[in-house]
Every structure is written in C-alpha cells, then in structure tokens.
Amino acid sequence: MTALAEQTGIISVVLVDDHSLLRESLAAVINSDRRLHVVGQASDGMEALEVIGATTPDVVLMDVRMPRMDGLEATRRICSDPGLEHTRVIVLSMFALDEYVHQALRNGASGFLLKDARPADLVDAIKRTHNAESLFAPSILTRLVENYLNAASGQPTTRKLEEYRLTERETEVLALVGRGLSNDEIAAHLHLAVKTVKHHISHLLSKTSARDRAQLVITAYDTGLVQPRPGVNQPR
The missing domain is CATH 3.40.50.2300 (Response regulator)
Structure with missing residues (x-):
C-alpha cells in the first residue's frame, strides 16, 4: 500500500x-x-x-x-x-x-x-x-498459464520449489492455487477454514515474492509443482 x-x-x-x-x-x-x-x-x-x-x-x-x-x-x-x-x-x-x-x-x-x-x-x-x-477467475487464469506453458514446452523451469522453504501445508495450498481452485474450494478440499487458507496464501505471497494470485499460479507451474495437462489449449 x-x-x-x-x-x-x-x-x-x-x-x-x-x-x-x-x-x-x-x-x-x-x-x-x-x-x-x-x-x-x-x-x-x-x-x-x-x-x-x-x-x-x-x-x-x-x-x-x-x-x-x-x-x-x-x-x-x-x-x-x-x-x-x-x-x-x-x-x-x-x-x-x-x-x-x-x-x-x-x-x-x-x-x-x-x-x-x-x-x-x-x-x-x-x-x-x-x-x-x-x-482472472481462477479457472480462466489456470487455462491461460497452461496455454502459455504448452506453447513454450521444452523450456526448463526457472525455480526450484525448495528455494522457497515452504511448509508442507503451504505447498499443498500453492498446488491447489495453481490448479485454479478458489479460496473456498481450497478450504473445502483441505478441510480448513477460509480464513486459514487466506493466511497461508499471505505467507505464500511473502515467501515467493509474488505480487498476487496470478503470480502464484505461474510459480506453481514454473517450479513444476503443477504440470500442464497434455494437449490442453494447444495453440492452433
């Protein structure tokens, strides 16, 4: 701010x-x-x-x-x-x-x-x-990133997940963010309160130096935590 x-x-x-x-x-x-x-x-x-x-x-x-x-x-x-x-x-x-x-x-x-x-x-x-x-709605954002990475297939990931020193729970939350789930959906999937999910996402933003959720999705893909699905949104 x-x-x-x-x-x-x-x-x-x-x-x-x-x-x-x-x-x-x-x-x-x-x-x-x-x-x-x-x-x-x-x-x-x-x-x-x-x-x-x-x-x-x-x-x-x-x-x-x-x-x-x-x-x-x-x-x-x-x-x-x-x-x-x-x-x-x-x-x-x-x-x-x-x-x-x-x-x-x-x-x-x-x-x-x-x-x-x-x-x-x-x-x-x-x-x-x-x-x-x-x-971007989470699902739309995920499709955009998948499309980008499919178009650039073969390029190595830019960061190793270990570099961010995430906890096991933070890693789980990052993976679900990368898959396009909303905070409510992540909370239901992990049996957590939405407030707790927001707390984990705040920590993720800080640890990965991401500006917002869009950058967290890219981090999830760049580190290989989430993989593009073969054939999804391939450029025509």
Whole structure:
C-alpha cells in the first residue's frame, strides 16, 4: 500500500496510453469515484517509467501498443523495480490476443482488461487489483498459464520449489492455487477454514515474492509443482 492509500484510503492511479482522448475519458471515469484519484498520465512506456517513478501509484492502467516502449516492456520494468513493489499493473488492450495476456502475466501484471470494459467494471478492477486480487477467475487464469506453458514446452523451469522453504501445508495450498481452485474450494478440499487458507496464501505471497494470485499460479507451474495437462489449449 502506498503512502497516499495508507493515509487517506484513496487509491492513486497512473494512466498510460498514446491516445490523449482515451486517457482523459478514463481519468473522468476514475476520478468520479471518491476512492480513486488519477495522479499522472503518460503517452508511452518511456514516459510512463518517469511518471510512475515520481508518483509511485497504487495502480497503473497500461496500454500495450505504444511508441518508443510498449506496455509489456514497461510492465516488466515496473514489476521488477524494488522501489515499486506496491504498484500493481493492469494491462489494457483493444485486442484479446493470447500472447498479450500471457506476456503481461509473465512480466508481472496483475490483470488484463479490454478497453471496451464498462466504466463500473474498470473501477471495480482497480479496487480489486489494489487488494492484490487477480482480475482472472481462477479457472480462466489456470487455462491461460497452461496455454502459455504448452506453447513454450521444452523450456526448463526457472525455480526450484525448495528455494522457497515452504511448509508442507503451504505447498499443498500453492498446488491447489495453481490448479485454479478458489479460496473456498481450497478450504473445502483441505478441510480448513477460509480464513486459514487466506493466511497461508499471505505467507505464500511473502515467501515467493509474488505480487498476487496470478503470480502464484505461474510459480506453481514454473517450479513444476503443477504440470500442464497434455494437449490442453494447444495453440492452433
């Protein structure tokens, strides 16, 4: 949580898009909610890094196709910057292309929305992202990651599960998160209280340095804890 959100409860937002009219329209929608406030705008990825570095917002709405530096590369740099550990990125696009979604997730984005989303959905997405929730239903998120990994089959996993020093229960919870189960479903599967599941997920986020549930799913696959099912969502 950034200082502004902690002190006032207001979620700060930066808009990044090369179309000024769209930025102004988004700003009007966002600023109409008393819990949200646009603190900066940028027209490309390079400018975005400067604005975000100066404002350290809670949430960034990031376009994909832009001059100088695209939104996917800008997202990667933001999400790998220790000074921006509390800043979440929502990637916005006119195109629901799988490769955009996959790369956005891989680069650290907390979610992916189409630009034709309803204003109410956009506002809700910003609030949910600020609360470290994924903008994908668990089952949809899992299918996206499976599709990505099937397309990149043969590549070695990037981390060993032992590196995270998880408890046996945390490992069980991570595996179920990776399989796409919700907190309620995990609780029922392991015969735990939902509050206890949330506690384990909080520990998992801390131990794996994951920003949100989306990154936990990728961690489950990257470590080999969960394996893609053969033939699932193979690219056509």
